[in-house]
Amino acid sequence: MTMKKIIIAATLALSVAAVAFAEQPTKATGAPGAVSDATTTATPSVPAMAALTAQTPAPVAAAAPVKKRELKANKVITIGMFGVIIAITMGVVVWAARQTKTAADFYAAGGGITGTQNGWAIAGDYMSAASFLGISGLISLYGYDGFMYSVGWLVAYITVLLIVAEPCRNAGKYTLGDILSFRTSPKPVRAIAAISTVAVSTFYLTAQMVGAGKLMALLIGIPYKTSIIGVGILMVFYVVFGGMVATTWVQIIKAGMLMSGAFLLSVLVMAKAGFNPISFFSEIVNSPDIQDHVSKLVLKDGVILSGINAGQRFLEPGLYLKNPLDQISLGMALVLGTAGMPHILMRFFTVPTAQAARKSVIVAMFLIGGFYVLTTLLGFGAAINLTPQGIISVDSGGNMATLMLAQQLGADIAPIFGDLFLAFLCAVAFATILAVVSGLVLAASAAIAHDIYVNVIKDGHADQHEQVMAARITSFVVGAFGIVIGIAAEKQNVAHLVALAFAVAASGNLPVVVFSLFWRKFNTAGVISGILVGTIAAIGLVMVSPNMTYPKLVAAGAKKIVIAMEKKQASLPAGAVLEEKDLKALEKGRIDATQDGTSMMGLEKPLFMLKNPGIISIPLGFLAAILGCLLFPSKRSEEMFDEVYVRQNTGLGMAKAVKH
Amino acid sequence: MAEKQYDWSAIAKNPKFVELHRRKRAFLFGWWIFSCVYYFLLPIGAAYTPGIFKIKMIGVLNFGYVFALSQFVVSWGIALYYAHIANKDFDRLTRELIDELHL
DSSP states (O other), rough: OOOHHHHHHHHHHHHHHHHHHHHHHHHHSTTTSSOOOOOSOOOOSSSSSGGGSSOOOOOOOOOOOOOOOOOOOOOOOOOHHHHHHHHHHHHHHHHHHHHOOOOHHHHGGGOOOOOOHHHHHHHHOHHHHHHIIHHHHHHHHTTTHHHHHHHHHHHHHHHHIIIHHHHHHHHHHSSHHHHHHTTTTTTHHHHHHHHHHHHHHHHOOOOOOOHHHOOOOOOHHHHHHHHHHHHHHHHHHEEEEHHHHHHHHHHHHHHHHHHHHHHHHHHHHHTTTTTOOOHHHHHHHHHHHHHHHHHHHHHHHHHHHHHHHHHHHHSSSSSSSHHHHHHHHHHHHHHHHHHOOHHHHHHGGSSSHHHHHHHHHHHHHHHHHHHHHHHHHHHHHHHHOOOOHHHHHTTTTTTTTTHHHHHHHHHHHOHHHHHHOOOHHHHHHHHHHHHHHHHHHHHHHHHIIIIIIIIISSTTTHHHHHHHHHHHHHHHHHHHHHHHHHHTTTOOOOOOHHHHHHHHHHIIIIHHHHHHHHTTTHHHHHHHHHHHHHHHHHHHHHTTSSSOOOOOHHOOOOOOOHHHHHHHHSOOOOOOOOOHHHHHHHHHHHHHTOOOOOOOOSSSSSSSSSSSOOOHHHHHHHHHHHHHHHSOHHHHHTTTTTHHHHHHHHTOOOOOOOOO | OOOOOOOOHHHHHHHHHHHHHHHHHHHHHHHHHHHHHHHHHHHHHHOOHHHHHTTTTTTTTHHHHHHHHHHHHHHHHHHHHHHHHHIIHHHHHHHHHEEEEEE
C-alpha cells in the first residue's frame, strides 16, 4: 500500500512540477543552444543492447529525400523533472539511511521488503534503458524480430522462479558467496565468487554508464563527462547512505514511472487506431512508408518485394536477426544468466520468506512481460506514426523512436503536452539508469566487503559497525571506479558488454549455484573449476569474436565504400558533386581504408564467428563444475548436503526465520 | 547468532520431507524443461521453418506473431500454476513437516 502511495505521490509531484516549469519554456526555447539537437548522423548505440545481436544495423541508404525529423527535449521542463526525481530519491535516501544500522540492513534491507515491493524492484532493476528505448526502436525498424528479441528477457524469469529464487532465499544471506560457501571451503569459494560477481557487475555497469552518458548528451545536451559524473555521484550517494533500502525504493519508483509512461503512450497509440488491434496491424501492412522501408531492407539480401507483400514482411521474422545460432546462443545466456546475475540474486535476500520471494518473481514477471507487450505497441506505433525513415533520420539504431513518438502523440493533443510527455520519458530514462547502476554497485560492493573483507580477510570477525563501514567505503570506491570506467570507455564499443555479462553469469555462476543447491556430491573444487572455466570461456570467446574491432576487416569494408562512392561520382554528370552525406562517407572510407594491424588479441579476423558465446561457454561451465567436483571429492561437502537441502526446501534455520 | 541445532539428516529422511522434495523436484524441473523447449522453438522455428511463421491467422497477423505472443501467456501461465501448486501443496507439506518435528 505504502508503495502505491509513493508511486502515486511521485507521479503527481512530477506532473505538478512539470506544469510549474511549463510556464517558462518560451524564454528557454528562444535561446539558441539551450536545447539539444539530437539529429546525429553517427551511430550513438545508446542503449547498448539495440545493436547487440546480428549485425549492426547498417544505415539504410535513403534514396528518396526524407523529411528530416528532429527530437528536441525542452531543457527547462526536462531538467525540472530530473530535479524532482533527484529530490524524491534523495528524500528516500535520507529516510533509508536512518534505518540502515546493521549489515543485514545495508545488504538486504533487513529482510523487510514485501513480496510485491520486491517484484516492482526486480522489474526496476532489470529493465534497463536498453529495454525501454532499444527494443521498441528495433521493432519500429525491423518489426517482428524486435518483438521476438524481447521474449527471452521474460522467459528468463521462469528459471529464476522455479530454480533459484526460493532456495536462495532459504539458504543464502547477502551474496552469491554465501550460497556457494555453505558446504565448501569458505575462503577460496568466497574469493572466486566475489571476483565473478565483480566481473559481471563491471561489464554491465560499464555498458550502462556509457549508455547513460550518451543518452543524456543526446536528450538534453549535457556533456558526456558531466552526465557520467552526475549519474555516478547520485548512484554513490544512494548506495553509500541508503544501502539496499534506498536502492530498492529507487528501483520501485523507476518501475512505477516506466510502467505508467509505457501505458500512457500505448493508450495514445491505440487511440489513434481506434482501439482496434486488427486495424492497427493492417495499418502497418498498408503503410507505404513501411513498405518502402522493408523493400529496401530485403533488397540488400537480393530479394525484391513491394507493396502489400513488403508491408506483410514487416510482421515476419528475419529482417534483423539473421544468424539463428547467435540467437539461440543469446537465448541460452538470457534463460540461464538472469538466474545467475548477482544483483538479481541479491534481491531475494531482501524478503522475509520463500513465499515472498515466489510472489516477488511472479509480480516481476507480470510487470516485465506486460512492459514488453506494451513495447510492441510502441514500436509498431512508432513505425506507423513516425515512419521508419523518420526514425532513422534521428538515430540509425532507432533508439529514439519511443521518445519521438511521445512527443508527436502528445503534441497532437496540445503542443505543450508533447513537450511534457517527452520530458517525462526522458526523466524515466534517467531514473532507469540510476536504478540499474545502483543495484549493480550494491552487488559488487557486497561481494568485496562481505565476502572478501569480512569473511576472507577478517575471518568473519567484524562487528556490525565495522561491517557497515566496510560496505559503505567499498560502495564509495566501486562507484568512483564506475565513474572512471564510464569516462574512459566513452569511445569504446560497449554494445556487447551486456550480452557478455549475461553469458558470464550463465556459464560461470548458474551451474555452480544449481549444483550447490541440488547435487549432493558438489564441492569446493567444483565451484572453483566451474566459475573459472565458465567465466574465462565466456570472456575468451568474446575476445576472439566479431564483437572486437579488426582493423583489416574495417579497411576492407571501407575500400568497398570508397569504390562504390567513386563509381557513383563517376556516373554523375560532369561538374556535379556527390551529396554531402556521400562525400562524408567517402572521406571516412578513405581514412578507414588505410587502417592496418590486428585486434587487441592480435588477430586479423575473428576466430569464433558468433557474437554470443553462451552456446559453447555454458556447456563448458557445467562440464568443468562436474569434472572438478568428481576429480576432487569431498566427504564433508556430501555430509552437509542434507542440511543445505532441508534448509533450501523448508527455510529451517534461516537467519531471520519466521518464528515457529 | 545462536542458532537452534537441528538433526538435518534425520529431517532429510523424514517421509514427509522425502515426499515434499520428490514432488517439488518433479514439478520444478519438469516445467522448467517444458518452458525452455517452448521458448527455443521460437528462434529455431523462425530461422528454419519461416514458412510456418508466415501463415496468416487473424487478419494480417501470422502464426509467428501469435506464437511469440503465446510465449508471454505460457510464461505467465506457468508462473501462476506454480504459485497455485506451491501455495496449496508445497507450503502445506512444509508446514506439516515442521509441525511434526515440533520445531
